[in-house]
Amino acid sequence: MASMANVLGLIFANMHEQNLPELTKARAMASVPFGSKYRMVDFPLSSMVNSGITQVGIITRQNYYSLMNHLGMGSEWDLARKTGGLHILTPYGREGTGMYRGRLEALSGAADFIRESNAEYVIMSDSNFVANMDLRPIIDFHADNGADITCVYGKVVYTSERASHQTVLCVDGDNVVYDVLSHPDMSGEMNVALNIYVMRRRFLEDIIRESECRAQYSFETDILQHKLHEYKIMGYKYDGYFEIIDSLRTYYKATMDMMKRDIRREVFALDTPIYTKVRDVAPAKYGIDCDVKGSLIADGCIIEGTVENCVLFRGVKVGKGAVVKNSILLQNTVIEEKASFIDAITDKDVTVTKNRTITGSSDYPIFVNKGATV
Amino acid sequence: MNHIKKECVAMLLAGGQGSRLYALTQDMAKPAVPYGGKYRIIDFPLSNCVNSGIDTVGVLTQYQPMVLNEYIGNGQPWGLDRAHGGVHVLPPYETASGKSWYSGTANAIYQNIGFIDRYNPEYVVILSGDHIYKMNYAKMVDFHKKNNADATIAVLEVPWEEAPRFGIMSANENGEIYEFAEKPKEPKSNLASMGIYVFTWSKLRKYLIDNENDEAATKDFGKNIIPAMLDDKQKMMAYHFDGYWKDVGTIDSLWEANMDVLDPNVPLDLLDDSWKIYSRNPVMPPHYAGPNSQIENSMVAEGCDINGMIDFSVLFAGVTVEEGAIVRDSIIMPNTVIKKGAVIEYAIVGEDCVIGEGAHIGERPELVEDKSSWGVAVIGHHVNVSDKAVAPPKAMISKDI
Numbered sequence: 001m002a003s004m005a006n007v008l009g010l011i012f013a014n015m016h017e018q019n020l021p022e023l024t025k026a027r028a029m030a031s032v033p034f035g036s037k038y039r040m041v042d043f044p045l046s047s048m049v050n051s052g053i054t055q056v057g058i059i060t061r062q063n064y065y066s067l068m069n070h071l072g073m074g075s076e077w078d079l080a081r082k083t084g085g086l087h088i089l090t091p092y093g094r095e096g097t098g099m100y101r102g103r104l105e106a107l108s109g110a111a112d113f114i115r116e117s118n119a120e121y122v123i124m125s126d127s128n129f130v131a132n133m134d135l136r137p138i139i140d141f142h143a144d145n146g147a148d149i150t151c152v153y154g155k156v157v158y159t160s161e162r163a164s165h166q167t168v169l170c171v172d173g174d175n176v177v178y179d180v181l182s183h184p185d186m187s188g189e190m191n192v193a194l195n196i197y198v199m200r201r202r203f204l205e206d207i208i209r210e211s212e213c214r215a216q217y218s219f220e221t222d223i224l225q226h227k228l229h230e231y232k233i234m235g236y237k238y239d240g241y242f243e244i245i246d247s248l249r250t251y252y253k254a255t256m257d258m259m260k261r262d263i264r265r266e267v268f269a270l271d272t273p274i275y276t277k278v279r280d281v282a283p284a285k286y287g288i289d290c291d292v293k294g295s296l297i298a299d300g301c302i303i304e305g306t307v308e309n310c311v312l313f314r315g316v317k318v319g320k321g322a323v324v325k326n327s328i329l330l331q332n333t334v335i336e337e338k339a340s341f342i343d344a345i346t347d348k349d350v351t352v353t354k355n356r357t358i359t360g361s362s363d364y365p366i367f368v369n370k371g372a373t374v
Numbered sequence: 375m376n377h378i379k380k381e382c383v384a385m386l387l388a389g390g391q392g393s394r395l396y397a398l399t400q401d402m403a404k405p406a407v408p409y410g411g412k413y414r415i416i417d418f419p420l421s422n423c424v425n426s427g428i429d430t431v432g433v434l435t436q437y438q439p440m441v442l443n444e445y446i447g448n449g450q451p452w453g454l455d456r457a458h459g460g461v462h463v464l465p466p467y468e469t470a471s472g473k474s475w476y477s478g479t480a481n482a483i484y485q486n487i488g489f490i491d492r493y494n495p496e497y498v499v500i501l502s503g504d505h506i507y508k509m510n511y512a513k514m515v516d517f518h519k520k521n522n523a524d525a526t527i528a529v530l531e532v533p534w535e536e537a538p539r540f541g542i543m544s545a546n547e548n549g550e551i552y553e554f555a556e557k558p559k560e561p562k563s564n565l566a567s568m569g570i571y572v573f574t575w576s577k578l579r580k581y582l583i584d585n586e587n588d589e590a591a592t593k594d595f596g597k598n599i600i601p602a603m604l605d606d607k608q609k610m611m612a613y614h615f616d617g618y619w620k621d622v623g624t625i626d627s628l629w630e631a632n633m634d635v636l637d638p639n640v641p642l643d644l645l646d647d648s649w650k651i652y653s654r655n656p657v658m659p660p661h662y663a664g665p666n667s668q669i670e671n672s673m674v675a676e677g678c679d680i681n682g683m684i685d686f687s688v689l690f691a692g693v694t695v696e697e698g699a700i701v702r703d704s705i706i707m708p709n710t711v712i713k714k715g716a717v718i719e720y721a722i723v724g725e726d727c728v729i730g731e732g733a734h735i736g737e738r739p740e741l742v743e744d745k746s747s748w749g750v751a752v753i754g755h756h757v758n759v760s761d762k763a764v765a766p767p768k769a770m771i772s773k774d775i
Contacts, residue, residue: 036660037676075450259662268659278451278655282644283411283675285636286684294665299412299676300645311660 004052007139008119008201011044012106014061015195016128019165019246022367023347028060030127031067032245033330033348035258035267036298036311039070040245042276043132044125044196049077050272051135053123055084057113059106061091061099070277077275089113102217107208115205122204126195130254131242132267132274133196141236142198148231149203151177151224152196154238160187165246167193167220171235180224194238241266252345252365255311255328258296281314289320305335319354326362344368378458380430380493382515383575384423385486387479388416388503389436394624397754397772398724402441405503407628408707408725410635410644411673411688414445415622417653418508419501420452420461425649426511428499430459432489434482436466436475451654464489478593484582490575498578500571500595506631506642507619508649509570514613518572524608525577525600527551528570528615540566541596545612554604556596565612568619571595577608618642629722629750632688632705635673656691656708666697675708682712690725704736707755720767724755731761735769742767 013030023032030041041058048056056079060067067088071077074086089110091099097109107114107124114122121139142150153169163184169191170179180193197219199207207223216222224233241263243254257263268274281300286292291306300315305322312318316329319337326343329335333346336354343360347370352358356374360366368374392404399407405416416433423431431454435442442463449461464486466475476482483490483500490498497518499511509528518526529543537558544553544563553562581599585591591598603610618641620631634640644651658677663669668683677692682699692709695701699712704721712718713731721736729735736751749768753759758774765771 264659264662273657274659275657280451280650280652280655282635282651283673283689284661286669286672286674288671290670292663292669293667295663296660297663297674298660302645307663 003120004136004139005054006120007053007135008114008117008122009044009048009053009056010107010110010114010122010124011041011048011056011058012103012124012126012195013041013058013064013067015103015126016165016246019128020248020251022248022369023251024063026063026370027066028063030058030060031064031070032251033313034130034245034251035255036296036313037279038274038276039067040127040130041067041070042274043130044127045077045079046272046274047131047133047135048123048125049079049275051133053135054079054081055087055117055119057087057089057110057117059089059110061106064088064090072277076277084117087113100217103219104208104211104222105217107204107219108212111205111208114201114208117201119201121198122201123196123198125197128246129194129242129244130257130267131194131238131240132269132272133238133240133242134272135196138196138198138236138238142234145175145234146232147234148199149224149233150198150236151233152194152198152236152238153191154194154242155189156192157189158187158192160185162246162250163187163190163192166244167195167224169193169235171237175234175236177224177228177233177235180220180228182220182225191235191237192244194242194244198236248345248365248367249363252328252362256309256326258311259294259309264296279314284312287320290318305337313348327365347371350374377492377494380459380495382428382430382497382499382511383459383490383493383495384419384428384431384499384501384511385483385490386416386419386423386431386433386501386503387482388433388442389439389476389482390502390504391437392504392623395628396625396770397752397757398625398628398722399438400754400772401438402755403435403437403439403503404623406442406445407622408690409506409622409628410632411675411690412655413651413653415506416442416445416503417452417651418506419503420446420454421649421651422507422509422511423499423501424452424454424652426509426513428511429454429456430493430495431461432464432486433461434464434476434486436482439463439465445654447654452652459493462489478598479595480582480585480591480599481593483578484586484593487579487582490579495575498573498575500573502569504569504623505619505621506634507568507615508617508642508646508651509615509619511570511572514570515572517613518574518611521549521611522609523572523611524574525603526572526611526613527600528568529565529612530568530615530619532564532566534561534564537561537564537566541569541600543567543612549612549614551604551610551612554596554600565614567596568615572613577603625722625750625752629705629720632722633686633703635688636671636686658691664697667695702738713761721751721753721765723753724757726755727753727757727759729753729759730763733759733761733763733765735759735765737767739767 017024073080079086100106168181284301287304298314305318313331315332321338344366388405392399454461661678664681675691682695690708710727742748751769754772
């Protein structure tokens with residue numbers, strides 16, 4: 001078994017933001033809030049930490065203030081360390097680099113950090129999916145197969161609309177990737193790439209250098225597709241729960257998945273927890289005559305009304321006589337007395353005033369922008 | 375090693391057993407007892423220190439220190455992992471002249487004169503880990519400075535009939551203390567000491583040494599240091615405090631103090647961002663209120679999984695309440711599992727317990743004929759209660775039943 005102390009983790013903070021414009025307008029994909037108290041970066045980052053990885057770089061592009069605020073020194077993930085630990089890598093961090101166009105240019109900007117890590121392997125991940133993954137078997141799979149690149153995928157049944165946002169892999173019986181489809185027009189069962197890749201560090205450094213010379217920037221096109229027959233590219237099938245967030249609808253679906261006991265226990269497993277920033281707020285308070293059913297509720301909430309099938313983030317207030325159903329209320333949302341809020345999502349700091357009614361549909365939940373008063 | 379001078383160092387007396395909490399303090403010191411859904415009692419004085427700008431705190435431990443030591447750790451949850459100062463756990467130690475336990479509150483500070491001297495402070499704040507309150511110690515230190523006092527004691531006006539339970543101060547109109555009586559039968563004042571002291575360090579240092587040399591002394595602040603300073607006509611001031619302050623030294627007061635967090639009329643706002651109470655947060659997902667849950671008038675912490683009925687109760691992190699179980703007027707400490715159909719009323723259940731199916735803990739007072747036999751039932755930490763077992767009111771259970 002490979003030693004995880006020799007593995008460097010890299011997380012891309014800003015990929016796929018175009019798919020979720022509502023929630024990424026003022027924040028990076030990695031800091032999109034999820035599941036009452038988490039941010040999207042918590043899933044790959046906690047998976048890395050729980051798998052024994054002790055050095056992680058987070059590659060940012062823009063809108064990274066809230067992400068830096070969330071991560072701090074990394075102490076909540078036990079990554080505030082003397083050696084290794086958590087590093088946030090911003091654009092323009094290295095001479096001759098800047099705003100990257102694609103994954104390869106982003107890696108070029110992080111090349112010094114990658115080299116100095118001295119790691120044997122690098123595992124890189126995006127932050128647009130919900131999953132609690134053990135990465136150790138993936139590293140072992142890569143080492144045992146002597147692969148150049150290992151791509152992690154999951155078997156899903158997607159509509160063509162969902163597939164059009166993804167990279168789809170064709171994998172043969174020996175787990176060799178024989179075709180890579182970028183944003184395909186297809187539907188049905190497919191192997192969707194989770195955009196988690198494993199390489200030897202030396203190999204990654206070679207392809208970074210080569211792509212710099214050729215001004216190539218897309219890992220998917222220039223490496224996975226164009227070098228498919230030159231490199232040994234393997235597919236690792238991940239069988240656990242995962243959901244890729246590629247639209248507001250899938251964000252809503254993945255959130256509602258957390259109400260299912262088996263999924264909740266897998267994603268928020270007690271022995272491999274998902275870590276997040278500590279906010280030091282008091283536990284949630286339930287008032288007189290409140291009625292709460294089938295909901296996930298964070299600390300700091302004050303509930304005096306009816307809440308059904310909802311996810312409430314920290315500091316949400318639901319007033320007397322208010323009714324909230326099938327909804328996601330982000331941090332510090334206030335639903336005032338007798339208001340009703342159904343099939344909808346609020347961003348942070350939204351207030352729905354007294355007696356107002358907002359109703360979306362479960363197919364197309366209504367979204368209320370950050371800071372809005374309705 | 376040179377230490378940067380600190381104007382003020384706090385010393386927190388956390389070595390007491392808290393014997394009146396019985397089963398709840400069998401394996402942890404009183405300051406480590408859980409309170410208010412996610413806190414331990416010590417979070418209050420520690421957070422008060424940090425919020426008051428005091429960044430150097432010695433925590434004196436003696437009785438069952440393991441839970442407390444682990445909890446305090448490097449002080450990071452309170453922002454007390456500091457390059458200069460920070461929180462230091464100070465257990466009794468062996469010296470060339472022998473071993474000595476802390477034999478009293480004053481002796482505990484005496485044995486750590488070396489620790490305090492390293493910071494060369496002007497003032498020392500002495501605190502205990504027995505009370506729930508929010509207080510700005512910086513204001514009290516300012517008061518002490520302004521009055522050019524040698525000692526300042528925080529006092530609270532208590533109802534006259536309760537005064538005999540406290541250390542009672544008599545002060546003149548300027549706030550100068552001229553008399554002190556420990557638990558007087560016939561109190562001359564209703565100003566109770568809150569066990570919070572500010573001393574000018576050079577003065578306290580001298581009295582600690584004198585007291586230590588006095589073989590007859592009990593080495594206690596209330597019994598020795600305060601009376602000795604009064605006898606010597608040192609300037610001792612009473613600092614009035616009028617906020618929420620609750621002793622949690624007995625089962626009844628611990629139960630009441632927890633119920634206070636549910637009462638909107640009690641002036642203890644745990645959600646006040648300007649005076650946060652910090653704690654070591656468990657790593658737990660949000661709590662889940664299941665499709666059959668019925669929760670009212672309660673506080674529920676993260677990691678709970680509720681499928682039963684909860685009313686007027688405080689549930690700490692990671693508590694499971696299965697279907698058909700009822701929890702009323704009770705406090706359930708972290709990670710306890712309450713199985714199907716169990717009923718818990720007027721009870722405190724410790725950490726990591728399992729309450730079996732159909733078990734019945736405690737009773738509502740209106741259902742008890744002999745009122746003198748009624749009281750809060752207590753299940754200690756790590757206790758398994760078997761299916762259908764009964765723990766009557768006032769029960770004190772520390773072994774599996």
